[in-house]
Amino acid sequence: xxxxxxxxxxxxxxxxxxxxxxxxxxxxxxxxxxxxxxxxxxxxxxxxxxxxxxxxxxxxxxxxxxxxxxxxxxxxxxxxxxxxxxxxxxxxxxxxxxxxxxxxxxxxxxxxxxxxxxxxxxxxxxxxxxxxxxxxxxxxxxxxxxxxxxxxxxxxxxxxxxxxxxxxxxxxxxxxxxxxxxxxxxxxxxxxxxxxxxxxxxxxxxxxxxxxxxxxxxxxxxxxxxxxxxxxxxxxxxxxxxxxxxxxxxxxxxxxxxxxxxxxxxxxxxxxxxxxxxxxxxxxxxxxxxxxxxxxxxxxxxxxxxxxxxxxxxxxxxxxxxxxxxxxxxxxxxxxxxxxxxxxxxxxxxxxxxxxxxxxxxxxxxxxxxxxx
Amino acid sequence: xxxxxxxxxxxxxxxxxxxxxxxxxxxxxxxxxxxxxxxxxxxxxxxxxxxxxxxxxxxxxxxxxxxxxxxxxxxxxxxxxxxxxxxxxxxxxxxxxxxxxxxxxxxxxxxxxxxxxxxxxxxxxxxxxxxxxxxxxxxxxxxxxxxxxxxxxxxxxxxxxxxxxxxxxxxxxxxxxxxxxxxxxxxxxxxxxxxxxxxxxxxxxxxxxxxxxxxxxxxxxxxxxxxxxxxxxxxxxxxxxxxxxxxxxxxxxxxx
Numbered sequence: 008x009x010x011x012x013x014x015x016x017x018x019x020x021x022x023x024x025x026x027x028x029x030x031x032x033x034x035x036x037x038x039x040x041x042x043x044x045x046x047x048x049x050x051x052x053x054x055x056x057x058x059x060x061x062x063x064x065x066x067x068x069x070x071x072x073x074x075x076x077x078x079x080x081x082x083x084x085x086x087x088x089x090x091x092x093x094x095x096x097x098x099x100x101x102x103x104x105x106x107x108x109x110x111x112x113x114x115x116x117x118x119x120x121x122x123x124x125x126x127x128x129x130x131x132x133x134x135x136x137x138x139x140x141x142x143x144x145x146x147x148x149x150x151x152x153x154x155x156x157x158x159x160x161x162x163x164x165x166x167x168x169x170x171x172x173x174x175x176x177x178x179x180x181x182x183x184x185x186x187x188x189x190x191x192x193x194x195x196x197x198x199x200x201x202x203x204x205x206x207x208x209x210x211x212x213x214x215x216x217x218x219x220x221x222x223x224x225x226x227x228x229x230x231x232x233x234x235x236x237x238x239x240x241x242x243x244x245x246x247x248x249x250x251x252x253x254x255x256x257x258x259x260x261x262x263x264x265x266x267x268x269x270x271x272x273x274x275x276x277x278x279x280x281x282x283x284x285x286x287x288x289x290x291x292x293x294x295x296x297x298x299x300x301x302x303x304x305x306x307x308x309x310x311x312x313x314x315x316x317x318x319x320x321x322x323x324x325x326x327x328x329x330x331x332x333x334x335x336x337x338x339x340x341x342x343x344x345x346x347x348x349x350x351x352x353x354x355x356x357x358x359x360x361x362x363x364x365x366x367x368x369x370x371x372x373x374x375x376x377x378x379x380x
Numbered sequence: 381x382x383x384x385x386x387x388x389x390x391x392x393x394x395x396x397x398x399x400x401x402x403x404x405x406x407x408x409x410x411x412x413x414x415x416x417x418x419x420x421x422x423x424x425x426x427x428x429x430x431x432x433x434x435x436x437x438x439x440x441x442x443x444x445x446x447x448x449x450x451x452x453x454x455x456x457x458x459x460x461x462x463x464x465x466x467x468x469x470x471x472x473x474x475x476x477x478x479x480x481x482x483x484x485x486x487x488x489x490x491x492x493x494x495x496x497x498x499x500x501x502x503x504x505x506x507x508x509x510x511x512x513x514x515x516x517x518x519x520x521x522x523x524x525x526x527x528x529x530x531x532x533x534x535x536x537x538x539x540x541x542x543x544x545x546x547x548x549x550x551x552x553x554x555x556x557x558x559x560x561x562x563x564x565x566x567x568x569x570x571x572x573x574x575x576x577x578x579x580x581x582x583x584x585x586x587x588x589x590x591x592x593x594x595x596x597x598x599x600x601x602x603x604x605x606x607x608x609x610x611x612x613x614x615x616x617x618x619x620x621x622x623x624x625x626x627x628x629x630x631x632x633x634x635x636x
Contacts, residue, residue: 032540036492066540066572068493071500093571100507101500343475343521 009063010034013045015054022054027061030069039072046076059087070098135335138257142265145258160263161270168229168264169271173278176224180279183220184212184286192294201295205302206379208287209310214377217280218321219366221272222329226358230333233264234354237337238347246338261338265330272326273319280318313377321369325362332358383446385410385543385575386431391440393426400426402599404440408592410542413569413576415586418596419617424579425469427596428547431577432466433457444543462486464543465536469551471528473520473535479506480516483535490539505534508568526557530564537568544569546578550585562588595621 009028017023028034035042045051062069074095081095112120149156191207237260240246246256284306291297336354340346386408393401400423408414416424429435431442433449441448447460473482483502487493493501503513509530520528529549536544549565550558562585569576580586586593586607593610595602595618603613611622 032490036490039492039494039497067501067504068497068540071497071504075500097508097571098500098504101503341521343519345476 008034011038011042011062011069013042013051015050017056021056022050023056023058024051024054025058025061026073027063029063030065030072032066032068034064035068035072043072043076046072055082056084057082057086059085059091062088062091065091065094067094067098070094071101074098074101131335131339134339135331138261138331138335138338141257142262145255145262148258149262155258157259157263160259161267164263164267165271167232168225168268169275172225172228172271172275175228176221176275176279177282179224180217180220180282181286183216184208184283184288185290187211187216187283188287188290189294192291196295201297202305204287204291204295204297205305206309208284208291209306210314210378212283212287213280213310213318214314215366217283218276218318218325219362220283221275221279221322222325222362223359225268225272225275225326226329226333226355226362229268230329230358231351231355233330233333234337234340234351235347237334238340238350241338241340242342242347261334264334265327268326268330269323270326272329273322276318276322309379311377311379317369317373317377321366324365324369328361328365329358332361384408384443385412385445386577387443387446388427388431389441389443391427391430391437391442393423393430393435394438399599401437401596404601406594406601406604408575408577410575411573413566413578413589413591415590415593416577416579416596417581417586417593417621419621422596423599424596425547428545428577428579432464432545433461462539463541464545465539465541467529467532467536467544467546467549469547471520471532473523473528473532475520478517478519479511479523479531482520482531483538486535486538501538502534505538508537509534509564525552526561529553529561533565533568537572540572541574543575543577546576546580548580548582549578550580550582555584558582558585559588565589 011026011028011030011034014025014027015022016025059065070091079101087095188204188208191204192201195201195204195207237246240260246260249256249259288297288299288302291302292299333354336350336357340350384407386406388404388406391401391404391406393399404427416427418424426435430437431444436450444460445463447456449457449460451457473479474485477485480499480502483505484498487498487501502516506513506516511527511530511534515523515527515531520531523531546565550561553561565576566589568574576589578585578589590607592605593607594604595610595613597615597617602615602618603610610618
């Protein structure tokens with residue numbers, strides 16, 4: 008391969024610019040700037056005659072470099088082969104395209120964009136309401152026509168979101184219990200209030216930590232999966248296919264997810280709280296010499312049963328919130344990869360935020376229940 | 381350049397116990413337009429993916445421009461990959477990038493062409509595939525099927541390849557668009573001096589584009605040569621593929 012080159016021949020007033028070699032993407036690599044500088048030099052700029060016969064090959068980049076150097080027009084005297092002329096002809100479209108650029112946004116359009124942002128917020132809320140309303144209808148339909156009830160889907164979702172989550176929730180719960188117990192024990196020891204470890208762990212875990220911990224795990228685990236699944240089904244038009252077959256998408260896709268998660272969450276809360284208490288118990292017995300029997304015996308005495316009900320109710324509510332948020336974002340995925348990934352992220356973030364909000368509401372609403380004193 | 385652009389020797393492919401290709405030899409000379417045809421499941425697309433280097437054959441060798449892919453040298457593999465462009469069946473445009481960025485992407489990856497030149501290059505490529513400059517700011521989701529193919533073709537051509545591989549270039553296009561697209565491919569391949577390999581089962585495309593036809597079937601190449609010669613081969617599949625009445629109609633039309 009001969010590299011692209013440029014020479015100027017002939018007497019001073021009648022320069023001929025000779026081009027040789029490969030004026031291609033490959034040939035120009037590393038030589039682009041030197042050749043551009045050579046093309047800008049006064050001797051070349053003023054040359055009346057261009058000889059391109061020596062060019063072995065020219066592609067779009069080579070033609071563009073020459074075209075720009077000539078000021079978007081062919082030189083008056085040009086010797087060139089047919090291929091070269093073809094290529095130069097192809098880039099001749101550039102003259103009118105030079106100023107083609109992305110359309111600029113005017114102030115009015117910015118204002119419209121701002122309004123659109125606000126409207127999309129309103130739409131999110133109204134879409135969510137529609138989704139909830141649709142689910143109510145679906146439940147009614149399922150009750151009236153039990154044959155339509157998506158039992159298999161509910162069972163499959165229950166397995167996926169509930170059973171499959173058992174190991175990870177137990178592990179995380181156990182470890183949190185150990186850590187909490189260990190840190191509390193350090194403090195309690197200094198006051199000689201060792202026995203109160205049961206109160207702290209019992210109340211903290213059953214009422215607050217267990218449900219929130221599970222909710223965060225499930226939002227990350229099942230919520231994101233639900234959003235991604237619905238999103239991909241939208242991208243591949245599977246949802247449209249379902250609808251055209253007369254299968255209502257909410258009844259078959261949304262309702263099973265919501266019901267399954269609402270059913271699974273309280274059970275997961277129970278399971279995780281138990282694992283956390285077990286972790287706390289193990290840690291307490293090692294650090295404070297508190298026997299397991301004492302811990303188990305003392306637990307119902309110091310933690311009123313109301314706390315357990317609050318924990319379970321929280322699980323129920325959190326499950327509903329997570330499933331609704333996940334399905335809502337899944338259904339609003341647009342058919343491209345960017346939208347899919349951003350909606351999955353938004354789904355998890357929104358679900359966890361909503362869970363914390365609902366938790367705060369619970370804290371206020373149940374402030375008179377199950378607390379000693 | 382002399383010698384075969386694509387040289388396949390003794391290629392063998394198995395999926396589990398299912399043998400797809402057995403001892404396939406195929407050579408594509410520079411400047412040819414070769415159509416790979418065959419029934420569903422005959423491994424046309426698999427063969428194409430092996431040529432591109434997305435799949436590795438179980439046995440045998442594929443050489444592109446006299447050089448083997450998977451040489452072990454990442455640099456020379458990359459150089460080799462830049463010498464061919466691929467048009468995927470669904471276009472495979474990056475959905476997060478607009479048309480301009482899609483076509484500019486391979487050029488930007490070279491890291492030595494300035495922004496203005498890249499912009500110019502994209503605009504010229506857009507004109508080559510007969511699209512308007514204003515289309516440059518559309519997202520792939522906003523394009524029609526025909527436009528997606530054109531943008532994908534422009535992207536495949538952006539590194540000035542010598543070899544162009546097309547997977548079902550006209551699948552999913554209506555007859556009108558498909559004819560226009562075939563016309564475009566033919567014009568560009570002769571203008572740019574490309575070697576083209578296409579996988580297709582559309583007879584119109586085949587008749588309009590291919591200078592040579594390779595028929596895949598029964599795990600091997602049943603016939604390879606100019607269309608007239610291939611049609612004379614006496615084999616049940618070839619007979620049913622080419623000699624049905626509809627086929628004759630297509631070829632009669634394309635001869636006019």
